[in-house]
Amino acid sequence: MTRLTRYAFQKSMLCLLTAASLSACETVQTTQAGTVGVDRSQRMMVPAAEIENAARQEYGQLIAKAGQQGVLNRNPTQVERVRAVVNRLIPQAVNFRPDAVKWAWETNVLSSAEVNAWCMPGGKMAVYTGLIEKLRVTDDELAAVMGHEIAHALREHARERASQQMVANSVITVGSALLGLGELGQKGAEFAYMGLLGLPNSRAHETEADRVGIELAARAGYDPRAAITLWQKMAQAGGGEAPKFLSTHPSREDRLNDLTVYSQRVMPLYEQARSRR
Template sequence: MNSMKPLLLSLLTTALLSGCVTTESPTGRGQTLLFSAEQMQQMGDSSFAEMKRQQKLSKDKRQTDYVNCVARRITSVLPNQGQPWEVVLFDSEQVNAFALPGGHIGVYTGLLKVAEGPDQLATVLGHEVAHVLANHGNEQVSRAQLTGVGMQIADAALGGVGVANKDLYMSALGLGAQVGFILPFGRAQESEADAIGLELMAKAGFDPAASIALWQNMDKAGGGQGVELLSTHPSHGHRIEELQKRQAQVLPLYHASQAGVKNRCQLGK
């Protein structure tokens, strides 16, 4: 059996490649995707169910309603508006949030102390939903399958150990800090999520200028070390500069959206 493993691994890689799709991200960047939308939804559903088992859910109705309000406005401007989104507020001091394929959004109460107001919270949620919209999770899982990490998983499976890739999939979907297996999104993916997220929040009626203040707050909150959100979503020097450059482009979307905004999503006291 051991002598056959290299051949089996090679055949597995060939099979994966034969099923891949080469496409373009919303910004025109090339992507190799090995998994179908249905498979990604299954991974997202499974990962979110696992997170709800692992993490304490918030019982604060006021905060939960507030987070749901902002999330609903963001998801209401997505291309596939028929996709229902489940939003959960986790009771944790982590300054973090995530979105998963299959229509799932998780927010930690610690984020509400750093994201000041609905516009800043919308910056984070728009950014996270943008990762899903741009198939970044699929891209990450696909990349992992075609690298040494993927080969280790395949080797374990061929050895009869069973499915050992839960943490890998959860990490690739943006849950690295939570499962202790870090596979952060790359710089190109982060830049796309910033750009797409900025457009989403503007279309949803949130002030895109708040994105700059939000990331400044994130840096301050980490005391030079960065907060949890930045550990899985690496910040780079020109992030704020790029957001500033995009303001003129998205401001018309923001102004056009104002007439249709009925719920301002205030947290209140």
């Protein structure tokens, strides 16, 4: 077999492998589009139940450890405040996916200096006291944070990333062997994947979570424009940011511009919610 013929064969095999990996993925629409119009279809290779079971186990272990360390729900006032905000957001999740009403939602506050909050697949949430105290968040800003995190769970971004990584790993590993790239070549391919596909997809996830999050907040009667002041506070707390092409988050300017546009789009929902309260 000549070098050219061998290369053509290897390339064909790699294409077949890629096609086979992609064909194993299920194309799904995890959420309805909502007013913000998030309607991108997603390709999933990892079963939803598998991700949710892993998240439930991890959350249980994390909360148990926090209890043992004495950092779980130490401040009743903070816990009551966080849960009051979240409990107004949760009912709005059905506007994006009706099955969310069946989720075993749970919210806890962890004493930590870290400015952070998250929502695992299936609705298991945590807010760190550093976010509340360092940023001095208003209830509207807290709703923006938790709406964003809930949106990640509704859109099943963790499952999507796991699926993408599963496909990428199989293609890169076998492709490197077929093309004789060796360990160094495989590492190069991995970095290329992250730069050309992995990181941009993560930025797309963040933008989707921003948009869905402000709609959840607006429908719950929280001012969606608070997302803008929230991320301005985040930027001040975080100092300098990484270059856009190396970040899993949108650039500061892009994020603020997008939030400005979409917060205005959901203002009618906010006004309607306020009139009902």
